[in-house]
Amino acid sequence: MNIAFDYGRLLEETLQECKHHTERGHVATYIPELKKADPKMAGVALMTARGLFEAGDTRVQFSLQSISKIFSLLVALEQRGAEAVFAKVGSEPTGDSFNSIVKLETSEQKPLNPMINAGAIAVCSLIPGSSVEERFAHITCLLEQVLGRPIEIDEAVYSSEKETGHRNRALAYFLKDIGGLEGDVEEVLDLYFRQCSILVDCADLARIGMFLATKGISEAGTPLVSANAVRLVSTFMVTCGMYNGSGEFAIQVGIPAKSGVSGGILGAVPGQYGVATFGPALDRKGNSVVGISILKRLSEVLDFSIF
């Protein structure tokens, strides 16, 4: 890739070409607060060695939702070790949807992987601390180091999820029943709902992508987590990061990525880029339609695929 390559123009053109895909999707409705999002929004950001490039709605704030699973997993791996994590959560992709409860009953009775809701809740239960605040601080602390700014949560989303998150509550109590959740269920759920409510924008996600693409090094050059933890998380992002659309995404885009139902997608092109998209209109698997179409296009042009 020539150093003079015009990333800004590429992003702008790609955004224009893909924008109409927003019409094919629907905003998430299962958390009342998320329904308020504008389905027409679309943005893309690319973090490169030459800095950040962006186009569209990259400075609109939204809640991290499932993308936060990356951070609780990094924290759990660093604080508790891989063995303790894999005692509570498997490493297999699943053909089922992100909030499915079926496999908890029919499989080996632990969540198949840490990227589905059940698995992420189990991971949250492993984060140490004597209070929810203390446990949550592990996550925000890391994220603040990555982004270089203080973290806030969207209080309305947090309250909304806490009040109406019946499915996640069902998953958590089921986990408790099968011995898959440490500690108090409601406290773990509180932690989970908090991390889902962390506010970011698309540009932030591109920075986080770069942090993963460089195996855990901050922009200032400081290693924040071990390279091995990043490798594990990146592997999970490939095999399970896009819910039960992960296989197709691997075929079409081919990079570690994680989506959230608020419309963000974060991607890491190892050693090269952090890339992120935003667009709250989702396909039926819960992934941003405009986001996937943009990433597919960029992958063709910039040769993203690790395969």
Place this chain on the structure above:
Amino acid sequence: MNIAFDYGRLLEETLQECKHHTERGHVATYIPELKKADPKMAGVALMTARGLFEAGDTRVQFSLQSISKIFSLLVALEQRGAEAVFAKVGSEPTGDSFNSIVKLETSEQKPLNPMINAGAIAVCSLIPGSSVEERFAHITCLLEQVLGRPIEIDEAVYSSEKETGHRNRALAYFLKDIGGLEGDVEEVLDLYFRQCSILVDCADLARIGMFLATKGISEAGTPLVSANAVRLVSTFMVTCGMYNGSGEFAIQVGIPAKSGVSGGILGAVPGQYGVATFGPALDRKGNSVVGISILKRLSEVLDFSIF
């Protein structure tokens, strides 16, 4: 059946023949309090037009557990009508175990029937009242009329279930998520745990069986519920009353019956008998092993089967 038939002797002999089956089972462990039961206990009671006959441990008190589902269903049918009940719960047997959550996700998203836990919790949510106490009074009131004595609950079992009933809590929140549970989840669970904790003995169950066998008439001759509600409940007892062992029980015994994990089985031989057994050692489907063997034997001698 000759009027001089010696029921007492039949019960005594049958008990002696079947007693050894207690060794094949295990007491329920999923509620800590239930583990304390003596697996060797065994009793059988038969309510006939000539009165009550009994043998073995028929005066040991235990909690109703799933047998209580009969009463909440009767109350819901009487107070809310069949249509309202069937809007929240199906009428199909299931090949899955009593506390399975799988079909809630894969089927028509309402519990398959009111005899599995999820269905019974949905039914509880239909019982009217401005407080748990008021709602629970509907159930105890009916039961007190049937038994002619005040009802108490086993406080230790109630607390134990309330604290450790994670699976039932998971089912309830899952129901809430899919619109299958009216009102507050914890209040409905409280009601459900209370009814499960009602104290009875084997002789009581035989009286309740007779109440159903006579289509809802009290011993004093008063109709307590409509014959149609009893017919509906009796049908469910045949198709789903013995969990996922209902089909085999229909083949082997052939009467409306309901079992509970505390070891009771209640049966109704239409127009003839109320029959009940007690024995806390359960098979892996959750039914009393000695109870089933006794009922099988009695069915052969007294020609119970409605088929």
Place this chain on the structure above:
Amino acid sequence: MNIAFDYGRLLEETLQECKHHTERGHVATYIPELKKADPKMAGVALMTARGLFEAGDTRVQFSLQSISKIFSLLVALEQRGAEAVFAKVGSEPTGDSFNSIVKLETSEQKPLNPMINAGAIAVCSLIPGSSVEERFAHITCLLEQVLGRPIEIDEAVYSSEKETGHRNRALAYFLKDIGGLEGDVEEVLDLYFRQCSILVDCADLARIGMFLATKGISEAGTPLVSANAVRLVSTFMVTCGMYNGSGEFAIQVGIPAKSGVSGGILGAVPGQYGVATFGPALDRKGNSVVGISILKRLSEVLDFSIF
């Protein structure tokens, strides 16, 4: 029921009232030959101690389809004994559809009951004989004794099923794989397809119903099979005879019954009636819509329910 009761008029009136329900259903399409049926046909027949009453299309011939499962089960029970039968097939109802393969993999690896396709195929494999013809003769022989006339099969339906019965073939090979099918798969399938193709009319079904209602006695008063085999079959008809609509049918009609996808329903009111309906328009569970509505109505008037 008064001896002068006008059954003929009741049937005629019920048929007129229920006829419009044919519009709610669709003829079976999975066997090409069945698509040719006229969805508007409707008929009802009632065999009583006073003889046969009928209204509507009761003399139109159609293939037995799943109703034939009754006969292969009777033959297997008589020829091989209950124990041998239950070694290959369970006795539990299932919440799944009649041609489902899921439970074969996830459950105890034998078909849940002999009324679903997998179970009926397993039962067919138990019918003795050195050739398909010899094995099939056991079934036709019994049926000829019940109906007092020679039996023929619909060759077009037989060929059609044999050629296009891919799902049944899948079930049979799956059974073979898990040790659930004796002998040669294609031979067993041949037998199964033959019995499904046996030609009857609605009046025949009412006679068969009476044969079951009298516990296996022919019209001439000869016992053709043991009362116990009839009791077992009748029990299965209640718990599983109407596919995954059996529970609702038990609630609404309350008698042993068996439906087939060609549109017939056969019912037995113990000690009283054989009853049958015909109407090829099916609901999504595979049961005749007009048939169910007629039986529901008759059950109310004639008090069919065994519960």
Place this chain on the structure above:
Amino acid sequence: MNIAFDYGRLLEETLQECKHHTERGHVATYIPELKKADPKMAGVALMTARGLFEAGDTRVQFSLQSISKIFSLLVALEQRGAEAVFAKVGSEPTGDSFNSIVKLETSEQKPLNPMINAGAIAVCSLIPGSSVEERFAHITCLLEQVLGRPIEIDEAVYSSEKETGHRNRALAYFLKDIGGLEGDVEEVLDLYFRQCSILVDCADLARIGMFLATKGISEAGTPLVSANAVRLVSTFMVTCGMYNGSGEFAIQVGIPAKSGVSGGILGAVPGQYGVATFGPALDRKGNSVVGISILKRLSEVLDFSIF
């Protein structure tokens, strides 16, 4: 990696360290012929730019089994195009075992991916040709170009699978029923059983791995298939190549790989190595235990992971 690195010694040492893992596994039993394999065999081969290195039982011939899925998929992609292939088969990993039939019924009614048996059978049905021989020639022709030698099949394995492959036959007929299989079922199965019976040794597999690692270039430098087809196949190998152990393998080894129940594992380290192991003792997911342990070790030393 220094050019003087002693690959031969590394392989020999790794083999010695890992050999004892053969004791933890069992040879495949579902095809009678496979039972004859010696569970203690173990071998490893590495194809590098400097040539082939090997240790242990690398010249013992065995049948390709599931590893053949790579070749039928390559052929189908080249001959029919990606769109035609993805019309018949999905691209999602599954948490279920390789011969599971459940998802065919409960999911979108096409096999989740081309690496499970159902998917591979669907892919076989897409390979063009007017006879099985002609269709099979597409596969052998490609393989002969890759290996530079004539291909033979193990006739005993072929006959054994053809006769006893009831589960695969069930999958194929189920596919036919849901419109997922083109043409004649038995012919497609014949093709599938032939490709499974192709004879290779561990050294061959390393060569095939190198062919994939170089995006489809033969040892002589000729492109044999398009780089895009290789990219698609490599992606599937990562997400689904090791059955429902693919996620864990991605975590532990991190390369495109494919295993077969005869004990082979083929891996491709993009741009660097072809790597292969042999060891017929399998874990319960169907992967060679000694093979996985060797690859895990080599991955640590040679830094295989693409993540």
